[in-house]
Amino acid sequence: MNAAKPLPAYLIQRYQGWKATTYSDNRAWYKRLATEGQRPRAMVVSCCDSRVHVTSIFGADQGEFFIHRNVANLVPPYEPDGDHHGTSAAVEYAVTALKVAHLIVLGHSQCGGVQGCLDMCSGNAPHLEETSSFVGRWMDILRPGYERVKAANKAEDQVRALEKESVIVSLENLMTFPFVKEAVDGNTLSLHGLWTDIGEGGLEYFEPKTRSFKPV
Amino acid sequence: MNAAKPLPAYLIQRYQGWKATTYSDNRAWYKRLATEGQRPRAMVVSCCDSRVHVTSIFGADQGEFFIHRNVANLVPPYEPDGDHHGTSAAVEYAVTALKVAHLIVLGHSQCGGVQGCLDMCSGNAPHLEETSSFVGRWMDILRPGYERVKAANKAEDQVRALEKESVIVSLENLMTFPFVKEAVDGNTLSLHGLWTDIGEGGLEYFEPKTRSFKPV
Amino acid sequence: MNAAKPLPAYLIQRYQGWKATTYSDNRAWYKRLATEGQRPRAMVVSCCDSRVHVTSIFGADQGEFFIHRNVANLVPPYEPDGDHHGTSAAVEYAVTALKVAHLIVLGHSQCGGVQGCLDMCSGNAPHLEETSSFVGRWMDILRPGYERVKAANKAEDQVRALEKESVIVSLENLMTFPFVKEAVDGNTLSLHGLWTDIGEGGLEYFEPKTRSFKPV
Amino acid sequence: MNAAKPLPAYLIQRYQGWKATTYSDNRAWYKRLATEGQRPRAMVVSCCDSRVHVTSIFGADQGEFFIHRNVANLVPPYEPDGDHHGTSAAVEYAVTALKVAHLIVLGHSQCGGVQGCLDMCSGNAPHLEETSSFVGRWMDILRPGYERVKAANKAEDQVRALEKESVIVSLENLMTFPFVKEAVDGNTLSLHGLWTDIGEGGLEYFEPKTRSFKPV
Numbered sequence: 034m035n036a037a038k039p040l041p042a043y044l045i046q047r048y049q050g051w052k053a054t055t056y057s058d059n060r061a062w063y064k065r066l067a068t069e070g071q072r073p074r075a076m077v078v079s080c081c082d083s084r085v086h087v088t089s090i091f092g093a094d095q096g097e098f099f100i101h102r103n104v105a106n107l108v109p110p111y112e113p114d115g116d117h118h119g120t121s122a123a124v125e126y127a128v129t130a131l132k133v134a135h136l137i138v139l140g141h142s143q144c145g146g147v148q149g150c151l152d153m154c155s156g157n158a159p160h161l162e163e164t165s166s167f168v169g170r171w172m173d174i175l176r177p178g179y180e181r182v183k184a185a186n187k188a189e190d191q192v193r194a195l196e197k198e199s200v201i202v203s204l205e206n207l208m209t210f211p212f213v214k215e216a217v218d219g220n221t222l223s224l225h226g227l228w229t230d231i232g233e234g235g236l237e238y239f240e241p242k243t244r245s246f247k248p249v
Numbered sequence: 250m251n252a253a254k255p256l257p258a259y260l261i262q263r264y265q266g267w268k269a270t271t272y273s274d275n276r277a278w279y280k281r282l283a284t285e286g287q288r289p290r291a292m293v294v295s296c297c298d299s300r301v302h303v304t305s306i307f308g309a310d311q312g313e314f315f316i317h318r319n320v321a322n323l324v325p326p327y328e329p330d331g332d333h334h335g336t337s338a339a340v341e342y343a344v345t346a347l348k349v350a351h352l353i354v355l356g357h358s359q360c361g362g363v364q365g366c367l368d369m370c371s372g373n374a375p376h377l378e379e380t381s382s383f384v385g386r387w388m389d390i391l392r393p394g395y396e397r398v399k400a401a402n403k404a405e406d407q408v409r410a411l412e413k414e415s416v417i418v419s420l421e422n423l424m425t426f427p428f429v430k431e432a433v434d435g436n437t438l439s440l441h442g443l444w445t446d447i448g449e450g451g452l453e454y455f456e457p458k459t460r461s462f463k464p465v
Numbered sequence: 466m467n468a469a470k471p472l473p474a475y476l477i478q479r480y481q482g483w484k485a486t487t488y489s490d491n492r493a494w495y496k497r498l499a500t501e502g503q504r505p506r507a508m509v510v511s512c513c514d515s516r517v518h519v520t521s522i523f524g525a526d527q528g529e530f531f532i533h534r535n536v537a538n539l540v541p542p543y544e545p546d547g548d549h550h551g552t553s554a555a556v557e558y559a560v561t562a563l564k565v566a567h568l569i570v571l572g573h574s575q576c577g578g579v580q581g582c583l584d585m586c587s588g589n590a591p592h593l594e595e596t597s598s599f600v601g602r603w604m605d606i607l608r609p610g611y612e613r614v615k616a617a618n619k620a621e622d623q624v625r626a627l628e629k630e631s632v633i634v635s636l637e638n639l640m641t642f643p644f645v646k647e648a649v650d651g652n653t654l655s656l657h658g659l660w661t662d663i664g665e666g667g668l669e670y671f672e673p674k675t676r677s678f679k680p681v
Numbered sequence: 682m683n684a685a686k687p688l689p690a691y692l693i694q695r696y697q698g699w700k701a702t703t704y705s706d707n708r709a710w711y712k713r714l715a716t717e718g719q720r721p722r723a724m725v726v727s728c729c730d731s732r733v734h735v736t737s738i739f740g741a742d743q744g745e746f747f748i749h750r751n752v753a754n755l756v757p758p759y760e761p762d763g764d765h766h767g768t769s770a771a772v773e774y775a776v777t778a779l780k781v782a783h784l785i786v787l788g789h790s791q792c793g794g795v796q797g798c799l800d801m802c803s804g805n806a807p808h809l810e811e812t813s814s815f816v817g818r819w820m821d822i823l824r825p826g827y828e829r830v831k832a833a834n835k836a837e838d839q840v841r842a843l844e845k846e847s848v849i850v851s852l853e854n855l856m857t858f859p860f861v862k863e864a865v866d867g868n869t870l871s872l873h874g875l876w877t878d879i880g881e882g883g884l885e886y887f888e889p890k891t892r893s894f895k896p897v
Contacts, residue, residue, distance in 0.1 A: 089304075145342065220709060238256055499790065558794065562793065649684050668700075673684070
């Protein structure tokens with residue numbers, strides 16, 4: 034591995050500032066976290082998108098949230114086939130090893146992955162349909178959501194609806210994992226669906242009775 | 250999907266506080282981020298661990314880092330087989346669509362995934378060797394690192410060495426992706442390996458010449 | 466006093482959120498509370514335990530409960546010997562200056578102080594028996610409860626019984642304070658004993674006739 | 682103990698509402714807290730005053746703060762004399778058993794205990810000087826603060842100054858406890874002094890260099 038380079042200077046400078054301030058002022062807590070291990074109350078499945086910081090929105094402390102971030106905050110269905118499943122591994126670790134009490138799926142507006150899925154499913158992005166497209170094959174997880182969105186929405190409303198389906202599909206898929214279902218049925222885990230509007234700073238939660246999102 | 254519940258009240262309260270302060274004070278920037286899209290300088294591959302906040306360590310702004318988080322900050326090898334590959338999709342999106350200039354892999358001390366891999370590879374965690382173990386199959390990615398660690402280290406040094414191998418293996422696997430190699434060779438992307446010590450607040454970077462980590 | 470440090474940033478952020486929402490929305494009431502002073506209906510003696518929030522359980526408003534919290538919600542016997550007695554001072558202030566109408570002692574399950582008392586009284590915690598152990602000397606207050614518990618319960622039931630004795634002993638000791646007895650006899654103060662189960666969310670009250678706790 | 686009465690109906694009603702909503706929605710977390718025990722990051726020493734809710738100001742979760750509340754948020758000096766010392770027991774438990782990383786002393790405006798101390802020390806409250814006055818003997822802890830305040834402030838500024846001295850004196854006394862000093866010196870505990878203005882919603886922190894309070 035010969036390609037790695039040193040860190041850009043501005044990041045080194047910021048790290049040194051953090052070390053002299055935030056780290057220094059909270060050293061006791063960091064040491065305890067290192068010694069005793071993490072004990073997060075919740076797992077969050079969020080998007081990689083650089084505009085969505087779940088720790089900022091919820092004023093989260095170090096040690097509070099176990100956070101998995103992937104494109105479009107998707108959870109695939111349960112498939113124990115021996116392959117590498119990064120999302121399933123993260124969910125398994127959070128639920129069975131860390132025994133988190135909450136599992137929150139956080140979707141958001143202007144999601145590039147969701148837009149790609151909509152383009153692909155409506156026939157406008159042939160490159161995403163190729164076997165070799167990782168983004169396309171990943172967004173296949175959201176196809177069941179697209180079918181529902183297409184049937185029920187006008188074209189101009191479909192992106193917003195599909196962003197929210199990315200949360201619903203993930204919640205549905207989570208329940209196909211035996212250890213998730215068992216924990217939910219046994220009241221040791223609760224699931225939560227959220228969607229945030231980047232520009233407006235809004236936050237909505239999924240209400241299963243009406244199958245809709247409401248402002249918190 | 251009938252299992253979803255409303256958000257705990259303390260999180261709603263904190264969100265409303267964020268909306269009235271952080272969001273309100275930065276509304277113009279959030280609106281631009283929503284309208285113009287994200288344009289992150291770097292992608293970070295980090296662990297889900299609740300104790301590692303890359304945005305805190307580097308004082309990162311909204312819009313600055315495209316962040317993928319999975320168990321043990323692993324990137325699998327290039328395998329365009331039509332299956333769901335969440336990590337590969339995130340890397341593909343960052344490099345080909347967002348055209349990030351840096352790709353940073355951030356490992357850390359006390360990693361539960363790495364410890365699990367060590368236990369499994371040394372024969373002490375048979376449950377992780379089962380086909381149905383998502384964590385076990387995910388940590389298989391790190392097996393090449395284990396082989397090197399086993400050969401070169403005493404038992405008590407193996408965990409630390411394997412934590413650092415999780416960064417090196419990911420950097421190696423990244424270079425098996427044609428679009429990553431092309432961008433690195435064309436000088437439009439640079440790779441960086443980092444490892445942070447949770448308790449000490451230390452940060453080290455991977456130096457390819459000596460194949461070792463040095464304090465930044 | 467040179468050791469004090471600034472507050473961790475996440476707490477400052479949360480405070481600023483509170484200021485901009487909860488405080489801002491209730492400013493008129495906070496200002497009246499500041500100008501006119503507090504006028505709480507009840508005093509609560511509760512445990513320091515981080516898992517017990519009496520204001521949450523009873524939806525309490527600012528200004529509603531005068532709350533003293535110590536290890537194991539204990540009230541010592543009346544001892545006007547000129548020493549510092551924090552609990553007695555709090556009770557005296559609530560009953561004679563604030564003239565609260567109710568005095569509630571709230572015990573709870575999984576109390577570390579009660580467990581320590583049980584260990585100490587049964588000879589399994591010699592360090593708590595030392596003169597220099599503040600926790601041990603504080604838990605001495607509960608020794609009369611231990612004697613009753615030991616006589617009447619099997620070993621596996623003793624912790625639960627002693628948790629409830631921590632409430633009964635405190636109620637008994639309260640009546641040794643002349644100003645408490647006078648207020649109770651004069652019907653200007655009523656005493657209440659409660660015990661809450663953290664995991665089950667249960668709440669029981671002390672019924673003097675049967676000397677037992679019943680679900681509310 | 683024959684004096685105890687059942688709970689007022691409005692409190693029973695509120696409890697039942699809490700059980701059906703907050704408890705029900707967070708059952709998984711409450712169960713974990715019961716099973717695994719508490720692991721608070723910080724201890725808070727706050728006043729019994731009904732107008733000061735530290736969990737509200739900081740949006741605190743169940744399990745986050747170990748809270749001791751007494752009159753005027755005072756910590757007495759280290760006195761291992763075998764008597765009951767409720768505050769010292771709470772500090773000992775938090776620092777040596779729970780190993781909290783932060784210890785926060787929170788003072789506030791309009792503190793009745795501080796006003797009583799000022800009246801007593803300036804000769805205007807003879808009843809507080811009696812041996813039998815628990816409030817008076819408790820507020821003796823703050824006398825060293827009164828001496829400093831008297832020397833440096835005009836009469837009309839003395840109450841405010843003494844409210845802040847209640848924080849400083851407590852921080853000073855904390856450092857007389859060997860286990861506190863050892864933890865602070867060993868960087869496993871940090872101390873923090875805060876003062877809040879009830880009517881204005883302000884929050885100030887103690888800065889040791891200038892021995893003054895500054896807005897956070």
